Amino acid sequence: MAGSTGNQSLSSSEAAYVKARRSNVLPQAWKTYLANVEATNVTLPSYVSSILNGSSSETPNLGIATSGGGYRAAIFGAGVLNALDGRNTTSNSAGIGGLLQTATYLSGLSGGAWFVTSLAQANFPTIQELIFGYPHPTVANNSWGGWNADYSLYAPSGNPFTDLDYLSHLAQELEGKYDAHYAVTFADYWSRALARHFVNGTFSSNFFDESYTHGAGILWSSVADTESFQSYAIPFPIIAADLLAPGQNTSEELSGDDIPLSNPIMEFNVYEMGSFDPMLSAFAPTKYLGTTNNSVCITNYDQAALVAGSSSELFNEVNFTSSLPSVFQDAISLINELLPEPGIELDVASWPNPFYGVAPGTFLSSSQTDLRIVDGGEDGENIPLQILLVKARGLDTILAIDASSNTNNFADGSALIASQDRVNLLSSTYSFPPVPTTASEFTAHNLTTKPTFFGCNTTSANETTPLMIYLANGGPAHNGEVPVTNTSTLQVSYGASQIQSMLDQIFVISTQGYPTSSSMTTDPEWPACLACAVVDRARERAGEARSGVCETCLARYCWS
Template identity: 30%
Template sequence: MTQLQSLLASVSVLSLLSVADAWSPTNSYAPAKINCDGKTGITREGGKISDAEASWLAKRDPVTSAALKTFLDRVTSNFADNSIVEQIFSKGAPKAGYAACGGGYRGMLLDAGTAAAMDDRTPGANEHGLGGLLQGITYITGVSGGAFYTSTVAYNNWTSVQDIIDQMNDGDHSIWDLSASPLNPGGSDTDYTNQVFADVTASIKAKSDAGFKVSLADAYGLITGYYMYPSLPQGGATYQWSDIQDVDAFKNGEMPMLMEVTAIVPPGEKTAGLDATTIELNPFEFGSWEPSINAFSDMKYLGTELSNGNPVNDGECVVGYDNVNFITSTSTDVINYISVQGNPVYTSMIAQFQNKFLGNITTDSVDTNIVSPNPFKGTSFYSSAEGNSLVETDELRLVDGGYGGQVIPLTPLMRKERDLDVVIATDNSYDTPEIWPNGHSIISTYTRQFHDIGSTDAFPYVPDTETFAALGLTENPTFFGCDSSNLTDLAYIPPLVVYLPNRMYSYASNISTYTFTYTKEERLAMIQNGFEIATRNNLTDDSEFAGCIGCAVMRRKQEQLGLEWPSECDKCFQIYCWNGTLASDLPSISSSANTSTSTTTEDDASYTTELTTLTSGDNFSTIHFETSTTITCHECEEAQATATAEVCEECEEAQATKTIECEECEEGQAQATITAECEECEDGQSNSHHYTTTTSMTTTTEVCEECSNSGSNSGSNSGSSNSDSKSSGSSNSASDKASSGPSILQVTTTLPTSSAFSIALNENAGNTVGITTSLTLLAIVGAFFGFI
């Protein structure tokens, strides 16, 4: 395939910015006061998009309309009748958004892979993916690791993932060179590390000397800038978030609008929960739609002391406060996770880093981003039912927007004011001990609309985590909100959501959020797996999937206009739409018909495997063997799975996994997987075994995932998605998946280096971090700060 010419060779400070004054007025990280005679109304009431955003949309809409028309014409070209495309566009184009999920570097790389799959600048994306859809997206949101992806491409002149791949290397400080820890950025090059730390310390001191509050979050943001904006001096220490307004690609409507999400730590609290107020960060404004604030402030003048939206000192405004690294840090900072544990060891370590980067600077909040003065001070746009605590406080303390549970940044895209038709949403959440999603994040956003804080939001109905597991909704794409007639009880009709959960195709992408170094090969493998997640394995699992995405894009407009729905779209929706079925609706299993067996296997660790044998009359079966092998057949309406288990006797090839077929399914054949645990690992290997817990229907099974030195890429052992009759007999093993279709991004993968510690963390709950031992927590902190 012909590779796109890399844009990065021409990327420079001058090409990033279109005007000479698009830098901090102090030419440093420090903000400055300027004369702004007559400037009023810096903070406005919410309830509508800003005039600046509306003006930008007037430029962007024609671009996205043309791109979506091209995309839809292509992906529906094999429909018996695709005249619906012309009918829709004669009345007005659909509008789409992309929500890039968090998850540290795991999230960043997988989100990048999804974007590459939607980008017609990626070679092969049109033939084997969703190429052109990204060009038709109006808004793109990021949080946590997703914000690393969105900020990188947006503030490198809307560069493509392919461009980043083309120049990717280890040790050369190119974009996303993650070969060294963020707080040991030079690796063995101590001079580079020392220079970075000296520059960061000087930047923070300059901001403090200018009269503005600082914290370790400033240091965190400044250091990560070296990984995202290596072409800019000091990783973008003088580059402002609002400067994107002056970038040609943005000004001309040639790129989506970037929005990131952060959460406010309520006064008196240590961290943010699901009911905490969230802040939207877009190129024009800093603000919240939620009733606790209901106001937006001009991003360019963030840091100005205001009262009811007007400068306290007439004619005096602050500019340069909205540094791009500081703003990105507000939605990605992990320091609060560590700090809230209250462990004396961490308290001591945080104090050491406070001394290192803050010196003698005093601060009342070390672990959060401090926005002071509060731009909403004295405003009256909030709901009295929510109280006035956030409009009376002098400062706002901000943390990662996913802390409360919303690891997928969906809320800005759901707003009625933006009138989107479809949202593509990745889910790279750390919900299970094995670091796979279980639906918790999207459930959090759905649930929040019924809380007071989310009373102005709407989100399609989604099931509970038990149903996500029972129906296999985290194994393949799922569409939520397919029929607007079922959503009339909500505040308004929200966009249809295309849910793309993290799963293994060519690579075991369940890498810990606390993994801060990746080799080039590992980064490329993660990006490729993200591509495959978004495309159902390069369209080999379902050759019609791109057309199904086209149907999702058109659905709201089709409903509004009352157009005839193509039969191909009807088939797609039968496969991919969640139809309201819950785990509790599945065929009941009488207790007298069940038998349960618990076994304990010793391998330097004890664990319990519980297996259940079901009656032959149910539509799936679990068969228990002495070797703790589980076979699960999903969604066979009138058949059972039959298979013979294979056992890995000597661990010579690690885990034995293969696919079997259901004999007599009405709609075709569904996938079932046999997983046999390793019985007799060779001496010296047992300490490196990894155990995976897979929950499917009513069965929970733990198996030996891999033995060291085996060379196996196995990392997933769950069955196929519900209602997917197209992907008969599809294997989950890395070797089988890799050979099933073209390798779009042309990379070779190997397993990542095993972590030095074991983590059991649910990143969807900022105040609930489960760690195996205090030593493990110390290892996490040490790994982050470059000690191990």
């Protein structure tokens, strides 16, 4: 159980993981990151060094959230983390490498969920290995084969006969779930397609080979058994999704969205699924999410691909009879033919409701036997921030990566505005730093084309509010390159050269900061400025005043 409003608590397993990571991994990770920042030859205030090298009693608590936006968002989130990865020598030389290793939490939704799911279940490979696979892979059901991004999520072969055969196999793979009397929806089919890209077991050489399981049986709860998780090497991963509930308050829907801000946000972490939101405030073990009765606990329902597919289930937003690509129309026909289920709602992800009868006064799905899960960005909060605002998680700094598609497939800050609006509805449970109230204000002040810090100055009323470091895919890089990162959310295949071009430009976006003059392409103080933001809440707790480069950095990068 999460506990009532104001009395949230972590599961014992999550608390133990976080404690062990902070004790066994983070002290050295902070020192390594500090050394990379110091190597840029910008003099840091002594309090930054003492906080990061462990000589201060205060340490930062960092979380990273990566947004939705299809393959574009998966690539952009991966690219930013590549720039922060201490295993990347170029990132270390740029002065921001190693920050990834210092994070306590990593959240993703929709396209960001594809990235985070693949990273966690594949045992935390480097980003290049994650996307492109290993140079000499072992082709096996439990081995990682890369994203296989050159194969379309819709019609991977380009040959209509081969693709129809492929669709048939995807539908046939759902027969076991159907025979076990679970609801089978289009999200299950979608998840089997995603499994070929973001779950172990699929390689270019075996993509159409049905003698392989293609991620079936790879569980989200089994991430806990990976070497990286066992050694506390990876930030605690969480996937966010939205809940479509009966009788939901449509007056709380943002324009153009389908889920009200007042619906609970559902999270899937390795140990539990549920919500800290006060309208539910309850969790169930991820391992047993297939359980439908009180006598036998069912396992193997929490397929990693289904978690990623549920977080990216956008199909309730389209007309199934006319708006889906023709290849998906064929898939629906196959599902209806092979797995007939009169009355089943096909355009959601269906999960047995472990909260049946819980909080009937506030939880709108309390009387439903199945939860209807949809894309985590359908309430407008396209960055999974809410789950990192949980006070029991104690985060004091959050890096928000925004690859939303708002204008010309660039982000315009709308996702942050939605989070601010939702926190205003739940102000007794969460706190959020002030951000602009309109997207036009974001763009007018270039807040999406430069790293921007929100919530720099605290008062007694908001001292527990995290400082937000906002890094958006908001426009061209400052070096004058033609932008390549604003691809359409509907683009469902990418060649290796296109992805590499995007990664290269994302590296520039992540390392350029905000140059102080038009003649500069990078801010040489950006690594120091980033470090100043990361430690700022710890600095405040230590009773230190901002000074030196940190004082000038936050004056430049903080939004007021």
